[in-house]
Amino acid sequence: MADSDEGLGKGDIELILLYSLAIGSESPFYSNLRILDVISKYSDFITANGNFTPADLTQNFGTSPSISSLLIEYLGGADYISYLVPQIIGAENDGLLPHPRTTTIVVPLFVTFTAISTVAVALRLWSRHRVAGGIKTDDWVTVLGYFLTIMWGAVAIHHSNANGEYQAFWDLSWTSLRETYRTYFALTALYPWVMMVIKISLLIFYYAVTNINYMRWAVWAIGFITVGNTLxxxxxxxxxxxxxxxxxxxxxxxxxxxxxxxxxxxxxxxxFTDIAIWVLPMPLVWRLKLPVRERILAVITFGVGAVACIASGFRIKALLDFESYDAQSSSSLLISAWTITELNLALICASAPAIRALFKFFAPKIRTTVTGTISTMQSAIGDKEKLSEEKAGEKVDSASS
Known part of the structure; x- marks a missing residue:
């Protein structure tokens, strides 16, 4: 292990993380204690006794008798453990062991995006009711996606709370770390279904608005890939x-x-399916007999999906960083943050066409109301000015007399 004022190397960090997981998970007597403090107890025991046996682990730390020998072997043998554990505590005492904090963005992101998505989905349903003649299948699927997204975000908040203030394994108790594993497992298992439902809602919409064969075949192909990837x-x-x-x-x-x-x-x-769904309606939009300005606005409406594609890219980067297994990326909370962003942006994008239709429906009425109000105000101002001029004229005539 590195012994310098420059800090610990990546290999050292990975080794200490591995030791933290193994020692924390197999020391049930101290499952609520910070794992670094559990390692310190190991160090104290080694200092007092010179070495230890599987029976010592069972008696002093609660390690299962069937696991204690495996734990010693997993960590490199009793002699290596007796050397390395005090080194870890020494690195902490020398200020070499990092203590990175977790991101606190999960809860604010959830609250903000849930509010925006709620408005977007509500406007979508209102639009369908007022403009499209009723709420259709794709709308109900979107509503299901909305509630699944909220469910995913609620679990992500629990995950954030379980993780606590710090990222590195040695700064957590095994109780907390175990709960983060459990909730991350639940999030990972639920994510494909939420994403599938949102994508399927868009594909159903595209299928309903076109009778072009190649577009319908493309919808089926993307849907097949999405369902297969979800499973x-x-x-x-x-x-x-x-x-x-x-x-x-x-x-x-x-x-x-x-x-x-x-x-x-x-x-x-x-x-890939995000990009395909984003590109899919573009040929249809350009085939519409609309003024160029209207077609450009329609492309922009559907093109909002590009933002969701960008969020997907950042989520992949967070997944890759998490796999690098160092103290700065040993928390999966950034994955949760980008997933909340991705899912909600997908919901908002799925609702964008209906929201645009609603604005187009009300725009003439709003324009007429605003124009009428302005005309009334201008007329009132004109009448007031005319009255003022008449009064001024009367005063002049009176003075002349």
């Missing part, structure tokens, strides 16, 4: 590790599939 994302999350509560069996190599790589691949496919 893959869900079942990889659920089946990648055995037992499913892999966080309680970290030393037993429970995961046979690299879930991080799988999540990045699934996110990339979703981003």
């Amino acid at each position: 893959a994302g869900f079942f990889i999350t659920v089946l990648a590790c055995r037992p499913i509560n892999y966080w309680d069996h970290l030393l037993e190599n429970p995961c046979k599939i690299n879930r991080g790589t799988a999540n990045v691949c699934i996110a990339a496919i979703y981003m």
Whole structure:
């Protein structure tokens, strides 16, 4: 391990994170204690006794007898543990161990985007009722996507609260860390379904507004990819590790599939479908017999989806950073933040065409009302000025007499 005033290297950080996970998860007597403090207790025991045995771990830290030997082997053997654990505490005492804080943006993002999405979906439903002759299937699917998005965000808030103030594993208790694993698992399993529902709502809308064969075939193709990717994302999350509560069996190599790589691949496919759904209506818009200005406005309306594509890109970057496994990226809260952004932007984009139709419907009435109000005000001002002139004339005539 590095021993310099310049700090610890990436390899050192990865090793300490690994030790933190292993020691924290297998020391149930101290599951509510910060893992760095648990490591300190290991160091104190080693200093007092020179070494330790599997029985010592069971007696002093609560390690299961069936796991204690495996824990020692997993961490490199008793001699290596006796060397490294005091080194970790020494690095902390020398101020070399970083203590990065978590992002606090999850709750504000959830509140802000939920408010905006609520307005967007409400305007969409109002538009369908007033302009389109009633609420249709794609609208109900969007409403389902809206409630699933809120559900996902609520779980993300619980995840943020469970994670606490710090990112690095050694700054958390195993109780907190275990809860973050559980909630992140739930978020990862739920995400594909929320994304699928929102995308399907858009595809149903596109299918309904066109009778062009190639566009309808494109809708079917994108829908097939979306559903397939959703099923893959869900079942990889659920089946990648055995037992499913892999966080309680970290030393037993429970995961046979690299879930991080799988999540990045699934996110990339979703981003591809984002781009496809964004581009899909453009040929239809340009075929409409509308003035150029109206067509450009229509393209901009559908083009709002590009913003969701950008959010998808940042989410993929957050996933990649999380997989780098260092103290600055050992928290998955940034993934939650970008997912909240992505899902809500997708909802807003799905509602944009209906909102535009609502504005177009009310624009003439608003214009007529505003014009009438201005005319009335101008008339009143003119009458007042005329009356003032007449009174002034009367005063002049009176003075002349």
